[in-house]
Amino acid sequence: MxxxxxxxxxxxxxxxxxxxxxxxxxxxxxxxxxxxxxxxxxxxxxxxxxxxxxxxxxxxxxxxxxxxxxxxxxxxxxxxxxxxxxxxxxxxxxxxxxxxxxxxxxxxxxxxxxxxxxxxxxxxxxxxxxxxxxxxxxxxxxxxxxxxxxxxxxxxxxxxxxxxxxxxxxxxxxxxxxxxAVPHGTAAGAGIATGTGVDARTAGAVGSTGAAATAGTTGEGTAETVLVRRSRAGLFVALLLGLLLGVLLLFGLRACTEGAPETPAVPATPPAPVEAPEDAARRAERENLLREKAFWQALLELSPCELKAFFEENGKTPPAPDGARPVPGKPLPDAAPGGAVPGVSLPPLPSANATIPAKTADLSALTIPQRLEQGTVLILAPVPGGAQQGTGFFINPEQVLTNRHVVANAIGGQVVVTNAVLRGARRGTVVAQGSAPGSDFAVIRVAFAEGDRIPVLPLSTNVSRTDKVSAWGFPALVSEQDPAYLKLLGGDFSAVPEVVFTDGVVNAILHTTPTNIVHSAVVSQGNSGGPLVNEKGDVVGINTFIRLDADSNRQTQTALGSDAIMAFLREKGIPFTELK
Known part of the structure; x- marks a missing residue:
């Protein structure tokens, strides 16, 4: 099913x-x-x-x-x-x-x-x-x-x-x-044994012995006297056997000592194999990631007071609580014990132009592939221990739309945004998120640099079954093979990964709330939040989840329709371009 x-x-x-x-x-x-x-x-x-x-x-x-x-x-x-x-x-x-x-x-x-x-x-x-x-x-x-x-x-x-x-x-x-350790007859809620209690068989033996001793004392002490005498005889035999075994062990050790060479031969240690530079780099990267993971896990185990003290001691500002605006210009924690850099760091804020919207590119001067390549962005949301990856696209000259689940756990509501037209990474702040069931939307305000010029992708509800559509985004399975993506994760904010294009057709339009567009343009983890566009390059939906059929080993893709996107943006008072 x-x-x-x-x-x-x-x-x-x-x-x-x-x-x-x-x-x-x-x-x-x-x-x-x-x-x-x-x-x-x-x-x-x-x-x-x-x-x-x-x-x-x-x-x-x-x-x-x-x-x-x-x-x-x-x-x-x-x-x-x-x-x-x-x-x-x-x-x-x-x-x-x-x-x-x-x-x-x-x-x-x-x-x-x-x-x-x-x-x-x-x-x-x-x-x-x-x-x-x-x-x-x-x-x-x-x-x-x-x-x-x-x-x-x-x-x-x-x-x-x-x-x-x-x-x-x-x-x-x-x-x-x-x-x-739990008998099948244990009552529900009795808990799982932790290994520190008395073994059940030992406990049973102790109980049996105690019962026998109690029963034996009822016969005027005769049984007790026999038990004591037998115990003393057994103790004497045990001591005698122990003495004999000790003597034999002593002679055996002396014989081993006399026959052993004074200087045992030490086998020659083979020379360590020379590690290839690529293997050394991968090993170093893996060790760094493990240290990063340990650092963030250790932070998660701290109490709120201990966490606040940690940030104050290291000259950092703790992440803003839910609903609060993060402090501008304050970076995420960027120094872990041992010199490791945890997770994904944020690019620096631009100069005074950080609050000025970018200039809008002329769509008529761009081909449809150019519009989508320049209007679609990679999103990295720093989360404890690493980053959440997704896709987004420009809906106006200063904001990007994506899925809520891409940025829901972003530390301080801060994310990394990049694509080819930006020529490098920019910092973004989550300014709106959907709250209604199925409203898997979020909006990011981007801090642009001077000279940024971006194409705004228009929204359209004009979509029908069998229409040809294409999905644009940054699926992790492809990005992980992109050298520019790996450089970006390493802190090179000038590195720009390649956007990925897949095409297909609309299989069905489900009149749910919100509207679900089922299509065959292949997407995977990392495509979430990316645009689904028609042949004219207009956005008809936002890729949100996949559907797996275990019986046929088949995958279909589902996007939330642009009608739901526009309803969300109107509710939040966020401008966008609509095509009739």
Missing amino acids: SHPLHFIQASDTSGLAALHTERGAIPAQYEALQAHLKGLGLERFGTLWAEPVTGQATPTGYASISWYTPLEGIGTPLSGLDAGEAEQARTELRRAREAIEPHLDDSPGGALLRKALFIPSTDNIFVVNGHPVLVNWGLLPQGTDESAAPILWGGPSGEPAPAPSPNSTAEPVSAVNAAK
């Missing part, structure tokens, strides 16, 4: 290893997992797992995975919610736990379900409209033993167990062992 999917996150999983069953890697068994849940009558809990779209396969897993959910709404990390919303999500996790635990057995389906509950850390729990959703499930940091892995839940209350800190001496408990 096909179902609409909404993007949550693109994960760099090159440092993670995929867990396996006989059928292969766990993330690749999403459909089997859903089928098993349905067979158990638990299909309502299927949305707990985000649907993966895997990137290039590696010896241990995948280089990257994009995660989607059929739930409509913005995915927010559990740690980023207020107390009430977080408790609602934890309640949902408790319900899922009570339903799933009895089925974590040793059957193939139980093993799949059990391994799918592993996540690298609690940072991988997102919440969409009050429902918890797991990303990076079935994955663990490379070299991690399943028996010592972080767990999804572990406390009696059912709350997610925190990932162990590097300085912690407590041994984490895996979901596998925790599940095995």
Whole structure:
């Protein structure tokens, strides 16, 4: 059955290893997992797992995975919610736990379900409209033993167990062992054993011994006397055997010492292979990204007071709270321990011209491909640990339209905007976002540099089934191969990635709210927020989500219609150009 999917996150999983069953890697068994849940009558809990779209396969897993959910709404990390919303999500996790635990057995389906509950850390729990959703499930940091892995839940209350800190001496408990420690007859809500209690068999033996001793004392002490005498005799025999074993061990050690050479031969150490410059660069980049990830994860674990103290100590301004305007000219945190640069940094603000709209280019002087190439922009939204990638397009001389889910978690509402006509990266600020269900729109005000001249793309509701359309944007699968894109991520704001064009036809127009335009112009993660245009170059929709059909292995694309776009812009009082 096909179902609409909404993007949550693109994960760099090159440092993670995929867990396996006989059928292969766990993330690749999403459909089997859903089928098993349905067979158990638990299909309502299927949305707990985000649907993966895997990137290039590696010896241990995948280089990257994009995660989607059929739930409509913005995915927010559990740690980023207020107390009430977080408790609602934890309640949902408790319900899922009570339903799933009895089925974590040793059957193939139980093993799949059990391994799918592993996540690298609690940072991988997102919440969409009050429902918890797991990303990076079935994955663990490379070299991690399943028996010592972080767990999804572990406390009696059912709350997610925190990932162990590097300085912690407590041994984490895996979901596998925790599940095995719970008898099938355990009442719901009793909690998962944490490994610190007395083993059930030991407890049973202690109870039996105690009962026997109590019973023995009822026979005027005779049984007790026999037990004491037998204990003393056994102790004497044990001491004698221990003495004999000690003597034999002493002679054995002396014989080994006399026969051993005084200077043992040390095998020659082979020379270290010479590392190619390309391999060294990739290794250094990966190590840098891992340090960045650790830095941001450490920040997320701080309390608000500790976080404020950190920024003040390092001369930084903390990100503005929701609804507040960020302080102009203040950069994101750009110095992590060890000299690493976390996430994606923002380009500097231009001079006094930063508040002056760019000049509008004459569309009649441009071909349709030139209009779309210059009017479509790449958007990088810095988020804790990296950046969210998407696409947008100019709707007036100073603002860009994109999807809300592209910029929803941007730190301080600040983003990076770039394309060929801008000749480099510009800083943008999110100034409006949709709030109604299905209103997946956001507007960015761009801080232009002097001389910027951009084409404004007009909106049109003139679209019909079988019309030829094209999608323009920056899909991650292509951008990751673009040297300019990699330079931009490294802080070279003059680097401009290539915009990607795909074409197709309108398959159907669904009269939903908002209107959904189903088309065949292929898009993927990174295209979100990009324009869907007709043969005249007019924008008829904004690419928002994809639809996957597991039965036929087919993908279709869906854009929100321009009628919904214009209604949103009118509501926010934002100017645009409409073609009748």
